[in-house]
Amino acid sequence: MKLGTALAIIGRQRHITGQPFNAALLCGFTPLHLATFLRAHLSERHPGRPIVFHTGLFDDLVGSLLGIEEQTLDAVFVAVEWSDLDPRLGLRRLGGWSPRSLGDVVAGLATRLDQIASSLTRAGQKTAIAVSLPTLPLVPISHAAGYQDDLFALDVRAHVAEFARRVARSRGIRVLGQQRLHRLSPLASRHDVGMDLQAAFPYSRTHAAHLAELLVSLACPPAAKKGLITDLDDTLWRGIVGEVGPAGVTWDIDNHSQIHGLYQQLLAALGAAGVLLAVASKNHPDLVSQALGRDDALVSADTFFPIEAGWGPKSEAVARILATWNVSADSVLFVDDSAMELDEVATAHPDLECVRFPTGDAAGFYALMETLRDRLGKPTVGEEDALRLDSIRSGESLRRELGQRGAPSERFLADMQSALTLDFTKNADRDRPLALINKTNQFNLNGRRFSESAWADYLTRAETRTLTVSYRDKYGQLGIIATMAFRVIAGPAEAGAAAGPSRDDRAPGHLCIDTWVMSCRAFARRIEHRCLEQLFERFDVARITFDYQETERNGPLQSFLAGLIGDLRGRDSYSLGRDEFLAKLPPLYSAVEECSHG
Amino acid sequence: MAEAPHTNKDDTENDNQDAGEVSNRLIRCFELVFPGLSRAEIRSANMASLARWDSVATLNLSSLIDEEFGVQIDDEELGLLISFDLILDYLTEGHNAS
Numbered sequence: 138m139k140l141g142t143a144l145a146i147i148g149r150q151r152h153i154t155g156q157p158f159n160a161a162l163l164c165g166f167t168p169l170h171l172a173t174f175l176r177a178h179l180s181e182r183h184p185g186r187p188i189v190f191h192t193g194l195f196d197d198l199v200g201s202l203l204g205i206e207e208q209t210l211d212a213v214f215v216a217v218e219w220s221d222l223d224p225r226l227g228l229r230r231l232g233g234w235s236p237r238s239l240g241d242v243v244a245g246l247a248t249r250l251d252q253i254a255s256s257l258t259r260a261g262q263k264t265a266i267a268v269s270l271p272t273l274p275l276v277p278i279s280h281a282a283g284y285q286d287d288l289f290a291l292d293v294r295a296h297v298a299e300f301a302r303r304v305a306r307s308r309g310i311r312v313l314g315q316q317r318l319h320r321l322s323p324l325a326s327r328h329d330v331g332m333d334l335q336a337a338f339p340y341s342r343t344h345a346a347h348l349a350e351l352l353v354s355l356a357c358p359p360a361a362k363k364g365l366i367t368d369l370d371d372t373l374w375r376g377i378v379g380e381v382g383p384a385g386v387t388w389d390i391d392n393h394s395q396i397h398g399l400y401q402q403l404l405a406a407l408g409a410a411g412v413l414l415a416v417a418s419k420n421h422p423d424l425v426s427q428a429l430g431r432d433d434a435l436v437s438a439d440t441f442f443p444i445e446a447g448w449g450p451k452s453e454a455v456a457r458i459l460a461t462w463n464v465s466a467d468s469v470l471f472v473d474d475s476a477m478e479l480d481e482v483a484t485a486h487p488d489l490e491c492v493r494f495p496t497g498d499a500a501g502f503y504a505l506m507e508t509l510r511d512r513l514g515k516p517t518v519g520e521e522d523a524l525r526l527d528s529i530r531s532g533e534s535l536r537r538e539l540g541q542r543g544a545p546s547e548r549f550l551a552d553m554q555s556a557l558t559l560d561f562t563k564n565a566d567r568d569r570p571l572a573l574i575n576k577t578n579q580f581n582l583n584g585r586r587f588s589e590s591a592w593a594d595y596l597t598r599a600e601t602r603t604l605t606v607s608y609r610d611k612y613g614q615l616g617i618i619a620t621m622a623f624r625v626i627a628g629p630a631e632a633g634a635a636a637g638p639s640r641d642d643r644a645p646g647h648l649c650i651d652t653w654v655m656s657c658r659a660f661a662r663r664i665e666h667r668c669l670e671q672l673f674e675r676f677d678v679a680r681i682t683f684d685y686q687e688t689e690r691n692g693p694l695q696s697f698l699a700g701l702i703g704d705l706r707g708r709d710s711y712s713l714g715r716d717e718f719l720a721k722l723p724p725l726y727s728a729v730e731e732c733s734h735g
Numbered sequence: 736m737a738e739a740p741h742t743n744k745d746d747t748e749n750d751n752q753d754a755g756e757v758s759n760r761l762i763r764c765f766e767l768v769f770p771g772l773s774r775a776e777i778r779s780a781n782m783a784s785l786a787r788w789d790s791v792a793t794l795n796l797s798s799l800i801d802e803e804f805g806v807q808i809d810d811e812e813l814g815l816l817i818s819f820d821l822i823l824d825y826l827t828e829g830h831n832a833s
Contacts, residue, residue: 140798144767151770169794335810336794342802 143177163193164216174349202256211588261309267356364413368473383427401435411522417454452485521616555610577654583686618659781818
């Protein structure tokens with residue numbers, strides 16, 4: 138991005154009036170172009186929100202970090218540079234570069250990093266912080282020639298590396314990937330010495346632009362894709378299995394097909410991290426089964442579900458896979474070596490990201506691996522990631538039942554041995570509820586997303602409560618599948634909130650649901666009904682109001698809510714009385730347990 | 736009788752066209768740094784009359800001029816370029832704006 142482009146983006150933002158996105162850049166140098174590029178990238182990432190941008194104190198990174206502890210910010214960017222660690226490592230101070238001073242520089246730097254780490258760790262409890270470690274070349278302070286890394290340089294880098302390891306383990310702190318920055322912004326073109334001396338801004342414009350782009354991706358990562366559908370011939374392996382047979386396809390160095398082995402290795406790793414994987418291949422199912430079942434395969438056949446092998450159009454196979462996963466096309470990647478197949482699938486599923494497997498192009502394949510990691514990457518892997526594929530596989534019984542009848546039979550539901558675990562603990566330290574809120578589209582009360590700081594703020598309010606729901610049945614665990622955030626309010630619901638006068642308005646209070654999401658893996662089990670029943674019962678409220686907003690994709694939530702309170706169109710408010718709910722409540726078979734973390 | 740100085744009409748027209756083009760590109764730079772100013776206000780802008788024209792705005796202008804014209808203004812000269820007209824003169828007289 139050029140500076141002119143960034144300023145034009147910021148200029149167009151001037152008249153936007155929405156919920157502000159509050160961000161801060163903390164650095165010891167003049168923020169200048171880095172702040173401009175950050176604002177521009179944030180504006181592109183959050184187009185409907187005015188970006189309110191704060192900057193810290195000049196030449197006082199630790200002081201700036203202390204200053205944000207009391208603020209509510211949606212994102213914080215911290216750009217550490219050598220001069221923040223010791224002024225002698227910058228060009229603007231003349232503290233002396235004698236060999237005797239080097240030990241003092243290293244000792245002071247260690248203390249300084251410790252101070253910064255402590256301040257970051259405290260600030261990170263409340264706000265997502267994206268940190269860049271020193272990106273500029275070390276100034277020629279040491280007696281060694283530039284082509285040698287002497288003990289001074291190695292010591293300095295070791296302290297910075299240890300600092301990075303320490304802060305990366307802290308909640309809310311993400312450290313910028315050096316490798317990606319090196320590629321985008323070569324070391325030799327990062328330092329603008331003239332601007333450093335003239336204006337205390339040390340970065341070249343191109344370096345500032347790349348750094349800002351990566352920092353914004355780090356603080357506000359795009360939603361990760363949930364699944365990958367892969368072709369087989371000349372993609373998962375080299376060769377056409379229908380021609381050379383299951384034993385004839387290869388994925389190793391000896392057969393000049395190592396990139397296919399690397400692809401298998403990557404898919405196995407993605408599957409283990411909770412990415413859904415499926416196969417869409419024009420092949421005979423028996424041949425596919427034999428080839429995938431080979432002992433030397435690097436990814437096991439049961440990593441893929443479903444496996445669509447047949448002779449119909451791939452777009453139809455993809456449609457069946459999406460239906461089985463119950464995810465939308467824009468959450469999925471399709472990888473195939475054939476441009477024709479990619480076009481056919483892309484035409485039928487325009488929201489699906491179609492990626493060509495570059496058979497025979499090693500460098501292109503390396504780039505593909507990085508693309509897949511970027512699209513499917515997640516900062517941490519949790520328990521739910523390990524459960525996801527199993528739960529979809531086990532949910533096949535329910536889908537078959539739904540396919541036959543349109544809705545599961547009472548007997549089927551009664552035989553599922555389902556159990557909900559309800560957790561009413563308010564805990565901002567748990568990642569899964571917020572992650573679920575921020576990635577769920579279909580059963581989502583209003584589509585509202587929360588930054589980590591906004592979620593922490595919501596939870597600190599005395600009147601707010603949360604409910605996190607885990608589910609299991611005889612087919613296996615689904616893990617945490619629903620999150621609700623609500624307030625219990627004394628007194629009846631506000632006038633006008635109710636559909637009409639009701640005797641149950643005489644009850645002592647009502648409950649307002651601000652946020653409610655449920656994973657699509659948990660549909661058709663009446664979990665949503667059980668959740669509402671439990672709220673009415675446990676909080677003894679006469680009425681529940683919903684902060685409902687129609688979104689492009691919350692159709693399942695709309696259907697559920699309309700089934701309880703009637704047509705959603707043209708209403709100012711959405712509420713449900715206890716009697717009204719109980720009259721419409723279908724039989725519920727799930728057991729209910731409560732869990733508390735104290 | 737002394738002859739009238741020789742002028743090449745085509746060269747003069749080309750110079751005027753070039754100056755107009757440079758002026759328009761410089762106005763676009765000013766519009767980015769000072770959004771909301773009219774073209775007339777930009778043409779008469781100077782540091783004394785435009786409160787928003789501070790040191791940060793000067794650095795932004797300098798960087799945009801580098802991006803737009805490929806001209807790097809050194810520190811000393813930058814301190815002297817305190818109006819739109821002076822910057823335009825700087826770009827059109829002797830600093831080959833590309």
